[in-house]
Amino acid sequence: MKILxxxxxxxxxRSPFNGQRKDLLIEDGIISDINTAIATDADKIIDxxxxxxxxxxxxxxxxFNEPGYEHRETIETGMEAGMAGGYTHLFLVPNTNPVVxxxxxxxxxxxxxxxxxxxxxxxxAATKDTEGKDLAEMWEMHQAGAIAFGxxxxxxxxxxxxxKALQYIKAFDSTLIQLPIDKSIGTxxxxxxxxxxxxxxxxxxxxxxxxxVIKRDIDLLKxxxxxxxxxxxxxxxxxxxxxxxxxxGLHISCSVTPYHLFFSDEDxxxxxxxxxxxxxxxxxxxxxxxxxGVLDGTIDCIxxxxxxxxxxxxxxxxxxxxxxxxxxxxAFNVLLTxxxxxxxxxxVEMLSDNARKLFNIPTSTIEKGAKxxxxxxxxxxxxxxxxxxxxxxxxxxxxxxxTLNGKVVxxxxxxxxxxxx
Amino acid sequence: MKLSTxxxxxxxxxxxEDIETILSTATQFKEVLQRPVKKVPSLRxxxxxxxxxxxxxxxxxxxxxxxxxxxxxxxxxTVSGSSAAKGETLLDTVNNILSMKVDMVVMRxxxxxxxxxxxxxxxxxxxNAGDGINEHPTQALLDAFSMIxxxxxxxGLKVAIIGDIMHSRVALSNxxxxxxxxxxxxxxxxxxxxxxxxxxxxxxxVEYDVKKALQWCDVANVLRIQLERQNQxxxxxxxxxxxxxxxxxxxxxSLGKDITIMHPGPINRGVELDSDVADxxxxxxxxxxxxxxxxxxxxxxxxxxxx
Numbered sequence: 001m002k003i004l005x006x007x008x009x010x011x012x013x014r015s016p017f018n019g020q021r022k023d024l025l026i027e028d029g030i031i032s033d034i035n036t037a038i039a040t041d042a043d044k045i046i047d048x049x050x051x052x053x054x055x056x057x058x059x060x061x062x063x064f065n066e067p068g069y070e071h072r073e074t075i076e077t078g079m080e081a082g083m084a085g086g087y088t089h090l091f092l093v094p095n096t097n098p099v100v101x102x103x104x105x106x107x108x109x110x111x112x113x114x115x116x117x118x119x120x121x122x123x124x125a126a127t128k129d130t131e132g133k134d135l136a137e138m139w140e141m142h143q144a145g146a147i148a149f150g151x152x153x154x155x156x157x158x159x160x161x162x163x164k165a166l167q168y169i170k171a172f173d174s175t176l177i178q179l180p181i182d183k184s185i186g187t188x189x190x191x192x193x194x195x196x197x198x199x200x201x202x203x204x205x206x207x208x209x210x211x212x213v214i215k216r217d218i219d220l221l222k223x224x225x226x227x228x229x230x231x232x233x234x235x236x237x238x239x240x241x242x243x244x245x246x247x248x249g250l251h252i253s254c255s256v257t258p259y260h261l262f263f264s265d266e267d268x269x270x271x272x273x274x275x276x277x278x279x280x281x282x283x284x285x286x287x288x289x290x291x292x293g294v295l296d297g298t299i300d301c302i303x304x305x306x307x308x309x310x311x312x313x314x315x316x317x318x319x320x321x322x323x324x325x326x327x328x329x330x331a332f333n334v335l336l337t338x339x340x341x342x343x344x345x346x347x348v349e350m351l352s353d354n355a356r357k358l359f360n361i362p363t364s365t366i367e368k369g370a371k372x373x374x375x376x377x378x379x380x381x382x383x384x385x386x387x388x389x390x391x392x393x394x395x396x397x398x399x400x401x402x403t404l405n406g407k408v409v410x411x412x413x414x415x416x417x418x419x420x421x
Numbered sequence: 422m423k424l425s426t427x428x429x430x431x432x433x434x435x436x437x438e439d440i441e442t443i444l445s446t447a448t449q450f451k452e453v454l455q456r457p458v459k460k461v462p463s464l465r466x467x468x469x470x471x472x473x474x475x476x477x478x479x480x481x482x483x484x485x486x487x488x489x490x491x492x493x494x495x496x497x498x499t500v501s502g503s504s505a506a507k508g509e510t511l512l513d514t515v516n517n518i519l520s521m522k523v524d525m526v527v528m529r530x531x532x533x534x535x536x537x538x539x540x541x542x543x544x545x546x547x548x549n550a551g552d553g554i555n556e557h558p559t560q561a562l563l564d565a566f567s568m569i570x571x572x573x574x575x576x577g578l579k580v581a582i583i584g585d586i587m588h589s590r591v592a593l594s595n596x597x598x599x600x601x602x603x604x605x606x607x608x609x610x611x612x613x614x615x616x617x618x619x620x621x622x623x624x625x626x627v628e629y630d631v632k633k634a635l636q637w638c639d640v641a642n643v644l645r646i647q648l649e650r651q652n653q654x655x656x657x658x659x660x661x662x663x664x665x666x667x668x669x670x671x672x673x674x675s676l677g678k679d680i681t682i683m684h685p686g687p688i689n690r691g692v693e694l695d696s697d698v699a700d701x702x703x704x705x706x707x708x709x710x711x712x713x714x715x716x717x718x719x720x721x722x723x724x725x726x727x728x
Contacts, residue, residue, distance in 0.1 A: 319534070
């Protein structure tokens with residue numbers, strides 16, 4: 001297949017064409033030419049105003065619910081949502097049923113992406129059944145293609161076990177992904193503990209439940225000299241801790257969800273169950289700190305925390321509603337709406353470059369002869385996410401019918417092309 | 422007379438004028454309740470369902486009696502013995518009931534925000550009869566009515582709310598109401614039962630010493646220890662709670678001044694309140710119950726949109 005991309009701004013630091021507007025010709029999945037005004041026939045011509053091209057985007061934390069919970073999402077529908085969101089690489093959490101904890105489930109997931117313009121990268125469970133008691137067979141999962149390890153939605157509670165997991169993965173240079181929450185604090189909490197939770201009469205989850213886990217994990221990281229990625233940082237204090245640990249030279253990185261950059265707990269005044277998430281939406285001050293954390297480099301990447309929920313788990317009393325929201329398809333738009341002044345370079349770092357470096361994803365460049373692993377988008381214009389355009393099997397998004405900044409035009413990966421309408 | 426809102430979800434959503442309207446309407450209904458014939462035809466042909474997802478004695482009886490005094494048709498629903506016990510969702514239950522042409526729903530529920538959820542999905546007027554640890558607006562209104570009856574006004578009145586503030590919907594509704602009406606509010610109790618952010622969130626002062634709170638206040642609204650809502654150890658034992666925070670006659674006498682004692686009920690006698698205080702001269706607890714009926718009649722009447 002021959003694809004001609006017209007007049008796109010190449011944003012890829014490793015590319016000799018970085019920062020230049022060029023035409024790109026892609027033949028059979030390989031970038032065969034980059035030039036000013038390529039005149040040739042093609043099976044597909046992509047010509048969009050203000051088009052930008054970067055290496056394909058990477059999401060480091062999404063839940064596709066298959067196997068086990070296919071009524072919420074399947075790998076098929078999840079991939080569709082990811083592609084529509086501009087992603088070519090998707091990390092999947094292990095909290096399926098059965099849990100992603102052996103070679104065959106890793107292979108089952110990876111097989112689903114064959115022939116698709118997207119690469120599925122399962123996160124292997126760090127502990128058996130993600131119960132936080134015994135180590136899972138991480139070495140074999142690594143051989144089978146697990147991108148990283150962690151218990152996904154269940155942050156590892158035991159310090160001793162986390163220490164062993166961090167040590168264990170050093171043998172194959174992997175990374176542990178941790179969701180930092182101490183479950184013994186604010187155990188029955190439903191939203192961030194603060195002024196809003198008090199005014200709404202909802203049990204609170206104190207932000208300290210996040211800080212003490214990050215503090216502890218940093219100490220364990222120092223001890224083990226391993227690699228740790230904290231996902232869904234949600235408070236300003238967490239960022240301070242991570243920033244200091246980075247300054248010490250530890251192999252620590254972190255990601256933020258698009259919604260923690262967009263909403264604060266003040267948006268919960270009407271008990272909107274779509275905004276019930278874990279970690280919870282924090283205060284406006286935290287949102288401000290997280291936005292700065294993106295801009296100043298403390299935060300390395302965006303993690304969608306795409307968690308589809310069946311409608312009856314959201315159309316109910318707030319207390320009984322389950323955590324999570326759809327995010328893959330809107331992550332870029334939400335990021336750009338929360339941070340409208342963000343530079344294109346920063347966007348690409350957050351959505352692609354940093355995650356590739358941190359997790360050793362074979363890096364692609366945009367140059368002649370390279371395999372095409374690219375995302376096409378514009379940071380101008382806007383997107384209205386609707387129930388009709390939604391690719392996920394579930395509908396738990398607070399962004400329906402909202403006008404969001406930017407547009408994903410399409411992705412090319414694995415000699416396949418996916419264009420959004 | 423009309424309220425600014427279609428539902429009574431909480432005091433938080435009410436304007437000061439709404440509160441005044443409800444209280445003055447309640448005064449008229451209280452007069453009705455003194456008559457030999459206590460029934461008025463105000464809500465004839467209005468159907469009200471009392472939806473009680475959680476146990477209740479006085480609130481349920483009070484609402485039902487208020488509805489009957491207003492000549493409304495009433496249906497009672499309790500969770501045991503209904504399809505909710507079989508796992509039917511709240512929305513399905515209510516939609517089924519509404520298809521039988523119900524005009525108003527009075528709901529008690531163990532989840533904060535449950536009536537707000539319902540209000541978004543169904544057309545009937547909803548009256549919150551207590552939701553989780555959020556609000557219990559008619560309790561706050563009847564407390565206000567009782568205090569005004571005794572003191573004439575709430576302006577500048579010093580009210581101490583004492584006990585399990587964290588698990589109390591009565592506390593939150595009272596604080597909202599008292600602040601809107603110009604009273605001064607203090608909350609007192611063990612630190613584990615007082616929400617950390619309550620001072621800034623709700624504009625109240627916090628006191629951990631019950632005696633100091635009693636010395637400061639004109640009215641002490643004593644709350645029940647909500648043993649059924651506590652799922653973590655928040656204090657050591659009822660014995661120690663009673664020793665440190667319980668209110669007894671000797672403590673009251675040591676204050677050197679008279680204060681008024683209120684309690685939303687049911688009382689854990691000998692825990693937060695001794696019997697000789699609960700039944701003593703400074704207590705207006707039974708007035709509260711009596712006034713509850715008039716206040717609930719006022720709320721039902723005003724939200725029925727019958728002029």
